[in-house]
Amino acid sequence: MHLDHTHTGPGAVSADAHRPDGTRRALRIGLGGPVGSGKTATVAALCRALRTELSLAVVTNDIYTREDADFLLREAVLPPERIAAVETGACPHTAIRDDISANLEAVEDLEDAVGPLDLILVESGGDNLTATFSKGLVDAQIFVIDVAGGDDIPRKGGPGVTTADLLVVNKTDLAPHVGSDLARMAADAKAQRAELPVVFQSLRGEAGVTEVAAWVRGKLGAWRA
Amino acid sequence: MGAGEAGRVAGVRVATGGAAGVRAGDGGAEAEGTDAGVAQAEGAAGITDTGTPSVPTTVSDRPASPATVPDRPASSATASGRQAPHATAPTGAPAPTGVRARARLHARPDGRGGTALPVLEGEGPLAPRRTRGSGDAARVMLVGAMSGPLGGDRFGVEVHVAGGARLHVGSVAATLALPGQSGGEAHYDVRLDVADGGELRWLPEQLISVCGSDLRVATRVEVAPGGRLVLREEQVLGRTGESPGRLSSRLTVRVGGRPLLDQELACGPGAPGGWDGPAVLAGHRAVGQLLLVRPEFAEHPATARMLGECAALMPLAGPAVLVSAVATDALRLREVLDEALALLG
Amino acid sequence: MVRAAGAPMSRAALLVLADGRFPAGGHAHSGGAEAAVKAGRVTSAATLEEFCRGRLHTVGRVAAALAAAAALGIDPAELDAAADARTPSPALRATARRLGRQLLRAARACWPSPELDALAAAFPKGAHQPVVLGLTARSAGLGPEDAAHCAAYESVGGPTTATVRLLSLDPFEATAVLARLAPELDAVVEAAVAAARRAVLDGTDALPAASGPLLEIGAEGHAAWPVRLFAS
Numbered sequence: 001m002h003l004d005h006t007h008t009g010p011g012a013v014s015a016d017a018h019r020p021d022g023t024r025r026a027l028r029i030g031l032g033g034p035v036g037s038g039k040t041a042t043v044a045a046l047c048r049a050l051r052t053e054l055s056l057a058v059v060t061n062d063i064y065t066r067e068d069a070d071f072l073l074r075e076a077v078l079p080p081e082r083i084a085a086v087e088t089g090a091c092p093h094t095a096i097r098d099d100i101s102a103n104l105e106a107v108e109d110l111e112d113a114v115g116p117l118d119l120i121l122v123e124s125g126g127d128n129l130t131a132t133f134s135k136g137l138v139d140a141q142i143f144v145i146d147v148a149g150g151d152d153i154p155r156k157g158g159p160g161v162t163t164a165d166l167l168v169v170n171k172t173d174l175a176p177h178v179g180s181d182l183a184r185m186a187a188d189a190k191a192q193r194a195e196l197p198v199v200f201q202s203l204r205g206e207a208g209v210t211e212v213a214a215w216v217r218g219k220l221g222a223w224r225a
Numbered sequence: 226m227g228a229g230e231a232g233r234v235a236g237v238r239v240a241t242g243g244a245a246g247v248r249a250g251d252g253g254a255e256a257e258g259t260d261a262g263v264a265q266a267e268g269a270a271g272i273t274d275t276g277t278p279s280v281p282t283t284v285s286d287r288p289a290s291p292a293t294v295p296d297r298p299a300s301s302a303t304a305s306g307r308q309a310p311h312a313t314a315p316t317g318a319p320a321p322t323g324v325r326a327r328a329r330l331h332a333r334p335d336g337r338g339g340t341a342l343p344v345l346e347g348e349g350p351l352a353p354r355r356t357r358g359s360g361d362a363a364r365v366m367l368v369g370a371m372s373g374p375l376g377g378d379r380f381g382v383e384v385h386v387a388g389g390a391r392l393h394v395g396s397v398a399a400t401l402a403l404p405g406q407s408g409g410e411a412h413y414d415v416r417l418d419v420a421d422g423g424e425l426r427w428l429p430e431q432l433i434s435v436c437g438s439d440l441r442v443a444t445r446v447e448v449a450p451g452g453r454l455v456l457r458e459e460q461v462l463g464r465t466g467e468s469p470g471r472l473s474s475r476l477t478v479r480v481g482g483r484p485l486l487d488q489e490l491a492c493g494p495g496a497p498g499g500w501d502g503p504a505v506l507a508g509h510r511a512v513g514q515l516l517l518v519r520p521e522f523a524e525h526p527a528t529a530r531m532l533g534e535c536a537a538l539m540p541l542a543g544p545a546v547l548v549s550a551v552a553t554d555a556l557r558l559r560e561v562l563d564e565a566l567a568l569l570g
Numbered sequence: 571m572v573r574a575a576g577a578p579m580s581r582a583a584l585l586v587l588a589d590g591r592f593p594a595g596g597h598a599h600s601g602g603a604e605a606a607v608k609a610g611r612v613t614s615a616a617t618l619e620e621f622c623r624g625r626l627h628t629v630g631r632v633a634a635a636l637a638a639a640a641a642l643g644i645d646p647a648e649l650d651a652a653a654d655a656r657t658p659s660p661a662l663r664a665t666a667r668r669l670g671r672q673l674l675r676a677a678r679a680c681w682p683s684p685e686l687d688a689l690a691a692a693f694p695k696g697a698h699q700p701v702v703l704g705l706t707a708r709s710a711g712l713g714p715e716d717a718a719h720c721a722a723y724e725s726v727g728g729p730t731t732a733t734v735r736l737l738s739l740d741p742f743e744a745t746a747v748l749a750r751l752a753p754e755l756d757a758v759v760e761a762a763v764a765a766a767r768r769a770v771l772d773g774t775d776a777l778p779a780a781s782g783p784l785l786e787i788g789a790e791g792h793a794a795w796p797v798r799l800f801a802s
Binding site: 475477478483485487489490491497498499500502504505506507509512529530534535536537539541542543547549550551 | 625
């Protein structure tokens with residue numbers, strides 16, 4: 001029997017902003033999007049950009065266990081104890097939306113083990129355009145698509161493109177090579193998302209993840225306010 | 226079917242000695258529970274208060290005669306003071322028809338750095354013999370004076386190891402569960418008790434569930450927090466090419482009064498469904514467990530690992546490790562358990 | 571120690587608790603099916619049925635009895651120790667606690683009760699799932715039969731949906747497996763509840779201890795795989 005600490009009160013309910021000891025928990029930001037759009041690369045870049053100023057950790061949801069977690073470990077963007085992998089039983093969207101139990105356990109265990117934390121990034125397994133994060137799991141979500149996946153994705157919409165707090169159109173450096181029309185993507189995104197922000201980025205470019213990192217800092221400021 | 230035929234199990238030593246031949250389970254009628262038989266069995270109990278090897282002087286065969294005394298009421302046995310230790314029939318009911326037999330072993334330090342056996346008794350088919358031990362440990366072999374248990378039999382073995390004593394118990398041959406003339410279940414109850422500072426190595430040969438038999442084994446073990454135990458149990462489902470009998474075997478182990486391990490395996494005709502399917506045995510005909518309880522495991526638990534495809538070494542939720550294995554036959558099962566024992570020292 | 575049951579009986583609560591969509595983490599677990607599929611022991615609806623039947627009569631029976639015992643109010647710490655003793659595989663003990671912790675979160679949101687709070691305080695890393703399930707049923711006003719039914723059904727429902735994903739099995743065939751097992755499931759529940767009632771008087775040794783050696787061994791092998799679809 002484990003009696004090392006207690007875990008009572010409203011902390012057991014998922015979206016509560018406080019930890020069992022009454023302190024404010026870390027901000028949780030989800031990153032979703034189709035396979036190969038650059039979620040893991042964006043997470044790695046965010047870790048490099050923010051790790052000196054923030055205490056952060058990452059939860060990955062792999063379709064096939066540990067691929068993304070292993071990538072982050074190889075890239076050494078964070079110490080291994082700050083990266084947790086969740087197995088999703090071949091249903092990555094279930095693990096971030098319908099039954100978030102395992103992910104909640106992972107974020108809480110990270111806070112217990114290496115906390116206090118400012119920020120936890122929860123990366124979904126690559127899925128389709130309908131996958132979104134439950135509000136019980138994350139406080140804000142980023143949906144990552146890329147120009148090579150077709151410049152009609154913003155026009156097609158879907159819950160990820162339409163409702164995510166931030167839409168990232170990744171790999172803009174590839175646009176000329178794959179014949180994607182960035183202006184059209186921007187216009188379609190604007191039509192789908194109204195005032196919600198969109199960032200066009202190339203992680204190979206000079207700016208890299210700067211704009212997304214700035215958006216994350218803004219969210220963190222609001223969370224702490 | 227005599228016990229002589231029982232040798233058709235790969236790598237298993239099967240008793241054929243002495244009385245085994247008279248236990249013709251499928252043959253002549255059983256003679257059980259006669260006053261004479263009980264008297265002989267009681268006479269067999271040898272008690273010694275020394276550390277020297279002691280063998281019961283008249284470990285008796287069960288009556289070989291096919292004559293039966295079927296209707297002896299239990300009350301007469303009670304009146305004569307000869308009711309068997311495990312008999313449970315209420316007064317006035319017909320006596321159970323099987324043999325009741327019990328063996329008891331007590332080990333304690335002999336005061337000279339060795340282990341004495343102040344109690345070393347057996348009766349009927351259960352005959353413990355002290356053999357040459359090694360170092361400060363006493364060694365006892367259970368000699369299968371008969372080939373039972375047959376249906377309706379009720380055997381019991383009790384072992385107590387006191388603090389500072391070391392006892393190693395083996396058996397000279399595999400135990401055969403056989404069908405009995407009278408039918409019904411046979412019971413084999415084992416009680417092991419290891420005190421603080423005591424050590425018991427309980428390493429009997431296999432139990433073979435012969436076609437048509439029906440045996441319920443219950444092994445209950447109490448280990449004090451500072452006690453040490455090595456326990457092996459192996460079940461072989463039928464002799465070679467034979468379908469198994471009904472067997473259920475439960476192993477319950479407590480350490481310091483707290484549950485450590487509680488496992489029951491039921492197989493054979495009439496067992497709950499799926500016992501031979503992909504979740505339980507999947508066609509394997511030998512299944513076994515090796516349990517080691519040591520105080521040191523509390524501080525330094527073993528690391529879980531696979532031992533091939535069909536065996537795993539598993540630290541338990543207590544100061545112990547269990548090796549669980551299934552195999553195609555008794556020989557391969559023993560190989561993997563021996564390998565594990567060597568690994569764990 | 572036995573306490574009286576809490577909330578009044580609600581049969582519909584059983585449907586909520588038994589729903590496969592109940593968010594308690596089960597979807598990521600195969601109940602040993604992934605290991606059995608990889609070993610070539612489960613390849614079809616027929617072999618899935620034998621796998622599930624074996625599970626039902628071993629770990630399913632034990633889980634049903636533990637859940638019924640918890641629903642009857644037997645001390646959860648005693649039941650948790652009994653569950654430990656009936657689970658030699660450390661991988662399966664860890665899984666049972668993880669699922670217990672995840673179920674407890676959902677349970678406290680759905681049927682808050684002081685007993686569930688106390689369980690969370692005593693087992694911050696999770697108690698064995700069937701124990702939590704029984705206490706959840708109790709907090710929902712359900713009885714030991716309901717708790718045992720949930721546990722027994724979970725013991726076969728989880729592997730079945732997992733096998734549909736692992737083998738691309740026809741979902742109708744797979745669900746028919748569950749339907750065929752229903753009468754046996756009822757019988758297992760009846761025996762499990764009877765054992766749980768005996769345990770109220772005689773202690774947890776009265777609970778069944780049926781085991782599936784290949785489930786335990788397979789779980790240890792599975793836990794060591796570098797790559798897998800399911801957490802267990």
